[in-house]
Amino acid sequence: MTVLDSRALNRATLARQLLLDRADLPALDAVAHLGGLQAQEPQEPFVGLWSRLRAFDSAVLSTLLTQRHVVRTHLMRRTVHLLVAADVVAWRARHDAMLRQRVLGVYRSELDGVDLDDLAVAARAVVADGEPRSMPEIGRALGERWPTPGPRVLGEIAVALLPMTQVPPRGVWRAKAGARYVLLSAWLDREIAPPAAEGADPVGQLLVRRYLAAFGPATTADLRAWCGLAGLPAAVAALRDELVTLRDERGRKLIDLPDAPRPDPETPAPVRFLPAFDNAILGYDDRSRIIDDAHRGLSVAGERVVLVDGRVAATWTVESGTVTVSPLRGFSAADRAAVTEQGQALASFLSDNESDRVRVESSPR
Numbered sequence: 001m002t003v004l005d006s007r008a009l010n011r012a013t014l015a016r017q018l019l020l021d022r023a024d025l026p027a028l029d030a031v032a033h034l035g036g037l038q039a040q041e042p043q044e045p046f047v048g049l050w051s052r053l054r055a056f057d058s059a060v061l062s063t064l065l066t067q068r069h070v071v072r073t074h075l076m077r078r079t080v081h082l083l084v085a086a087d088v089v090a091w092r093a094r095h096d097a098m099l100r101q102r103v104l105g106v107y108r109s110e111l112d113g114v115d116l117d118d119l120a121v122a123a124r125a126v127v128a129d130g131e132p133r134s135m136p137e138i139g140r141a142l143g144e145r146w147p148t149p150g151p152r153v154l155g156e157i158a159v160a161l162l163p164m165t166q167v168p169p170r171g172v173w174r175a176k177a178g179a180r181y182v183l184l185s186a187w188l189d190r191e192i193a194p195p196a197a198e199g200a201d202p203v204g205q206l207l208v209r210r211y212l213a214a215f216g217p218a219t220t221a222d223l224r225a226w227c228g229l230a231g232l233p234a235a236v237a238a239l240r241d242e243l244v245t246l247r248d249e250r251g252r253k254l255i256d257l258p259d260a261p262r263p264d265p266e267t268p269a270p271v272r273f274l275p276a277f278d279n280a281i282l283g284y285d286d287r288s289r290i291i292d293d294a295h296r297g298l299s300v301a302g303e304r305v306v307l308v309d310g311r312v313a314a315t316w317t318v319e320s321g322t323v324t325v326s327p328l329r330g331f332s333a334a335d336r337a338a339v340t341e342q343g344q345a346l347a348s349f350l351s352d353n354e355s356d357r358v359r360v361e362s363s364p365r
Contacts, residue, residue, distance in 0.1 A: 003247045004217060004254065007265040009289040010310045015261040016214050017280045018052035019272050019307065025053060027061050028084060031070055035210050035226075036083035038282060039072055041302070042171045044275035045082045050349050051272050058173040058349075065171050068188055072166040074159060077228040078102040079277075082171065085188050092163045092184065093195045094203040098228050103160040110149040116161060119146065123158035124183070132167045132180035135159055163192045204235030209242075209257065215283050217246050217256035225285035252286075269310035271335075271342045273323075276302045281312070295328055306342075308335050316343070321355030323347040327363040336360055 004012070014020040018030065030053055031037060037045040050056045064070045071088055075081050078099050083091075100116065119142065126141045127133060135155030142154040149157075158164075163184040169175035185191050196202055211223050220233055236243070236255060246254040256262075274280060281287055281299040291299060291312040298305060298315065306314035306325055313335075314327045323343045331339065343358030 001245065001247050003249065004262070005249050005265065006289055007310075008262065009217065009248065011263040011265055011267050011269065012217060012261065013215065013280065013289055014269055014307075014310050015263050016216065019280060019310075020263065020267065020269060022054040023052060024055070027053065027056065028064055028069055031064075031082060032084045032087065034214050034279065035207075036076065036081040036087065036279075038076075038079055038277045038279050039082040039171065040080040041276050042072075042175075043173070044277065044304075045171075046173060047273065047275035047304070047346070047350075048278055050346070051274060062168075062172045066168045071184065071187065072171045073164065073184065074099065076226060078160060080166070088163075088165075088184060088192075089188065089190060090193050091203055091207065092192045094201075094207070095227075095229065096195070098230070099160045102228070103157050107149070107153055107157060110153050111157070114146055114149070116157075119154075119157065120161040123162055126158075127162070127164070127181070127183055130182055130186045132182050134178055134180050138181070201231070201235050201238070204229070204232050205239055208232060208235050208239055208255075211283075212243075212255065212257045213260060215279075216260055217254040217262070218284065219252055219254055219286070221285040222283070226279065226283040269307070271338045272307040273316060273342060273346050274305050274307065276304050278305075281305070306339060308339065314339065316346075318347065318350055321347060321351045322357040322359060323350070325358065325360045327361065330363045331360070 023030065027049055030049055037048050039045050046058050046061060049061060069085055070082055071085050072080055072082055073088055075083065075095055122142055122145060123138060126138055136151045138158050139151030139155030142158065143151050146154060159181055164181040165184050165187050166179045167182055167187065169177040170179050207227060208223065211226055212218065215226060220236055223232055224230065243255045244258045246256060248254055281291055287296060287299060295312055303315045305312045306316055313329055314325050316323055316325045323346050325339055325343055339360055340358055344356040347358055348356045
C-alpha cells in the first residue's frame with residue numbers, strides 16, 4: 001500500500017486547494033470546487049479566492065452574491081460558509097441533525113423546557129414575510145412565547161433550526177453591514193431538497209467525493225472535521241469500489257479518488273497568503289500536513305497566515321494600506337523576497353491599486 005509522507009500530503013492539499021498553481025477558473029466554479037469557503041468574517045473569502053485564482057475580480061464575487069448564485073449560510077460545522085446556491089439546496093437537509101445537535105450543545109441549559117420543533121414552527125412564522133431580520137430581531141419576536149432564553153439565544157437557535165441565509169450587503173466587497181437573515185427558499189425561489197429515504201445517503205456520498213476532490217487524500221476523521229457530520233462512514237463504505245486506500249507515515253488509512261492529483265513531493269510551492277479561518281487548514285482533523293502543531297492554535301484564533309514552501313510560516317495583518325508579515329520561523333533571503341513580492345501584490349489588491357506597501361518583520365530568534 002502506498003505510503004504518503006507529510007510533504008506528499010502537503011503538495012496534494014495545495015494542488016486540490018488551488019494553492020500550488022493559481023487556477024484559470026471562474027469564481028463560481030472555484031467556490032463549488034472548494035465545497036464553499038468559510039466566511040464568518042465577511043471579507044475573507046475575497047482574499048481566499050485572490051490567492052487561488054489567476055484573474056480574480058472582487059466585483060464578480062459580489063455580483064454572484066447579489067444575484068443569488070452564491071449564498072452565505074450556516075452549514076459545515078455550524079459556521080458561516082459562502083457556498084454555491086445549488087450546493088446549499090442539495091446539502092442543507094443532510095446537515096439538519098448536526099446543526100440542531102450543535103446548537104443544543106451550546107444552549108442546552110437555556111433551552112430547558114423548550115420544544116425545538118415548536119420553536120422552529122414559530123420562527124418560520126416570524127420570517128415567513130421575507131423581511132430580512134437580525135438574530136436579535138427574530139429572538140425578540142420569539143421571546144413573547146419563550147422569555148427565558150433571551151433574544152440573542154433564541155435568534156441564534158432559530159437560524160440553526162431553519163434553512164436561512166444572510167442577505168447582501170453583508171459579504172459584498174468593502175461593504176460593512178450587519179447579518180440579516182431570510183429563508184433560503186424565499187431568497188432562492190426554490191425549496192430545499194428533502195431528506196433522502198431512510199437507509200439511503202446520496203448526499204453523504206456526494207460530500208465524500210467533493211471533499212476528497214478538494215482536500216484529499218484524507219482520513220474519515222478529517223472528513224468529519226470539515227463537515228461536522230458524524231454519519232459519513234456508511235457513505236464511505238458505500239463508495240469503497242470507487243476509492244483508493246493509502247497510508248500516512250503513522251500507518252493511518254487515507255481514502256482518495258483514484259485519479260485526483262498527488263504531485264511529486266518535491267514540486268515547488270509558491271508563497272500564498274491565506275485569509276482567516278481558511279479551510280485549507282481547518283478542513284482537517286490532523287492539520288500537520290500544512291501547519292506545525294506548535295502553531296495549530298492560530299488556525300482557530302482568526303489569524304491570517306502565510307504559506308512558505310507550502311506550510312504556515314508567518315501571520316499577516318493589513319492597516320492603512322500596508323501589509324505586515326510576522327514570521328514564525330527563520331526566512332532565507334529567497335523566502336523574504338518571495339513573501340515581499342506576494343505581499344505587495346496583496347496590498348495592491350486590498351487597496352484597489354492605491355498601495356503596494358509591505359513590511360516583513362524580523363524572524364524570531
